[in-house]
Amino acid sequence: MDLSPRTFRITRADLVRYAGASGDFNPIHWSDRFATKVGLPGVIAHGMFTMALVGRAVTDWAGSPDAVVEYGVRFTRPVVVPDDDEGTEIEVSATVRGEPEDGLTRLDLTATCQGEKVLAQARAVIRTPA
């Protein structure tokens, strides 16, 4: 299985689009004024947006979008998204845990932003690609 690491860029425009598509309009994901008022360094990405991007890597690695059997993460650190054209990036990688069993492969997932892990206990179980 090719587990080449993936990089995803996240800009403010992505957060606006995700807010609309997901129905999560919490202002910490679009208003610096609100985000700083509640003690954040600035606007942060939806945890579920980060999880969705990592999920894209997982489905790519699995070779099929319907090959994911289980997928879970813990959100440990906010992904701060500056208000500029570059935004920020998350880097996503995976290692296989143990031996494939009953046609299933377990992946340990890592997602980092600015060199810091943003998820813990990030794991997926996928159908072992043919």
Add this chain to the structure above:
Amino acid sequence: MSLDPSFVGRSYPPTEPYQVGREKIREFATAIGAVDPVYHDPEAARALGHGDVVAPPTYPFTITMAANRQIVDDPDLGVDYSRVVHGDQRFRYTRPVVAGDELVCVNTIEEIVNRGGHGFMTTRTEVNTSAGEPVVTVWTKLVVRGEG
């Protein structure tokens, strides 16, 4: 804030059926940059054995987040939603959500822990079709931050 542990095990009535639309799946897939045709093209989805376009793995959260309001808005539990942070998220799939599904959520409070002035609540949402076919089980851990 502290949460009443006697709520552990409480289940809520099934939610109103949610109609999964093809355009909603396309919109969600586009928003996360997922370009695989199986998310956008019914023919590509049918080639994989699905009845219509397939939703990306985290899509069910858009349904369960709304369904979970049953719990966070339960006046007896008294969650201050302005202090809620998303802690953990997990999905276990029987099959992917596809366009045309009519889905019903049943919420259960699975765990409540109070620690360090914060409340930690894990909810489990069984997402089934309205005909009772299981689709996905969704666990969400919410952290209700303490004052100050």
